[in-house]
Amino acid sequence: MILLVVLLCLIALIELACVKVHRKSVIDTRVSTLKSTDYSVQRRSKIMAMAQGGAAAFVLVLAEVLKISPIALVVTFLFYAGIRAGTALEDRATAKDSRALRLSKLFVARETSDARFAFFFSAPRPQDIYHVTMWLEALKSVGHKFLVVVREQQHLSEVPVSQEFECVTFAGLPVSQRLLPASCRAVFYANNSMFNIDVIRGNTTMEHVQLLHGDSDKPPSFSPVSKAYNKLFVAGQMAVERYANNNVAIAPERFKIVGRPQIEPQDVTPNNRKTVVYMTTWAGNFEDSNFSSFSQSIKILKTVSEHGGVDEIIFKPHPVSQKDPSWESIRTQFFDLARTAKIPIKWAEPEESPFELYAKADVLISDISSTIIDYLHGGKPYIVTNPQGFSDEVLKSYPSVDGGYMCLQNADNVADLVKLALDEDPLAEERERVRQFAFGDLDRPRGEAFREACWEIISKPVKSIEQE
Structure with a gap:
């Protein structure tokens, strides 16, 4: 009797495990945010799968009543367990194999069949979202x-989640099946992932538009890979000339100046409370794109906090900096400094976007990156770090720094630069020149140039293969 009870309990546990496996299969093989496209099995199949456990339990109880040997009970249980495991594995395999079919049904669904464009994204890290x-x-x-x-x-x-779009995934699908609905006129991209090429090659009747995730003087903003796209939406003339200045030849008609539609107008009215925002960038994967001052961050924060004239400092390192080996050490030093500093020093909240911090800042400290260009949109003073110790000649290759106050390599002068920017701001006129150079839509309502550029593309009829 004890053996029977143990085996019946094991059957119950196996059934619960199979239910969890099925639920995990549904989650792991989702093809979109539409619940109707989730993997599901017919009611009859569910009943038959669960009946295996009931049948096994019935046979075991019957065997016990008929006084069949314990070995027979164990063999019966193992036979059931093997069949049930096979059913669960088959269920998971079927869920994976059905992804392409479920995705094809999605593209004719009411919610997605009239989608006029797509935004494709691929990146290895969750932080890159x-x-x-x-x-x-x-x-x-x-x-x-x-x-x-x-x-x-x-x-x-x-x-x-949004009512304006649905999110779908190509995970687990071969390149040949990464096709978009025929209603789409264009595909937008925000990075230079090597997998973008698969989508470009698989959807040749559509316009492919590179947006990038920021406009900066760093190599990703003038990558030769940009030649793969039909159009390049850029913030201003600075971005157009950046390609030519770095020997990347792209026809002028492939550029479209659209400004930075994400940036809201910033308050530049002087106030009594002076806030410094310090934002470091990611070191990147290659030395030629490493402009990060993250390793100097504690020194910079401490120096600025000790020299007066500032009421608060907000620190926001790039989220991928969590991969830096010194991340935990710098976090510990930061909170030690925050406890003893004469003025409030805050670590930016995770939900605070860079654009929200730009609005709070009276002065920004940051690295050569899209951060200083986005901040430049508001016209307020900024300080550029120089951890690599670039000479004046090298800095000419980075036009975005012309409107900013340049740190020494060791950042010893950062506090003096903050005071200069807040009090006299002698670079105000030059900064406005750089601002006009960086953004081509300053005289238009926010986002209007971007929307018009999008409408121009998505209103065109879909090209046929013969037109390619």
């Missing part, structure tokens, strides 16, 4: 339904 989120409001303002397509399954749950 900001490449998507920074563009969503601008894309929603275009006024047409669209799709957000992610290559990796992990990003499907990270994209905010």
Whole structure:
């Protein structure tokens, strides 16, 4: 009797485990944010699968009543366990194999069949989802339904839910099946992932537009890979000339100046409370794109906090800096400094976007990156770090720094620069020149140039293969 009870309990546990396996299979093989496209099995199949446990339990009880040997009970249980495990594995395999079919049904569903464009994204790190989120409001303002397509399954749950778009994933599908609905006129991208090429090659009747996730003087903003796209949406003439200045030849008609539609007008009215925002960038994967001052951050924060004239400092390191080996050490030093500093020093809240911090800042300290260009939109003074110790001659290659106050390599002068920027601001006129150079839509309502550029593309009829 004890053996029977143990085996019946094991059957119950196996059934619960199979239910969990099925639920995990549904989650792991989701193809979109539409519940109707989730993997499901017919009611009859569910009943038959669960009946296996009931049948096994019945046979075991019957065997016990008939006084069949314990060995027979164990053999019967093992036979059931093997069949049930096979059923669960088959269920998971079927869920994976059905992804392409469920995705094809999605593209004719009412919610997605009239999507006029798509936004494709691929990146290995969860933190990189900001490449998507920074563009969503601008894309929603275009006024047409669209799709957000992610290559990796992990990003499907990270994209905010919205009525203006559905999020779908190409995870687990071969390149030949990464096709978009025929209603789409264009595909937008925000990075230079190597998987973008698969989508370009698989959807040849559509316009492919590179947005990038920021406009900066760093190599990604003049990558030769940009030649693969039909159009390059850029913030201003600075971005256009950046390609030519770095020997990347792209025809002028492929550029479209659209400004930075994410940036809201900033308050530049002088106030009694002086706030310094310090934002470091990511070191990157290659030395030629490493402009990060993250390793100097504690020194910079301490120096600024000790020299007066500032009421608070807000620190926001790039989210990918968590991969830096010194991350935990710098966090510990930061909170030690924050406890003893004469003025409030805050670590920016995770939900605070860079654009919200730009609005709070009276002076920004940052590295050569898209951060200083985005901040430049507001016209307020900024300080540029120089941890690599670039000479004046080298700095000519980075036109965005012309409107900023340049730190020494060791950042010893950062406090003096903050005081200079807040009090006299002698670079105000030069900064305005750089601002006009960096943004081509300053005389227009926010986002209008971007929307018009999008409408020009998505209103065109879909090209036929013969037209290619």
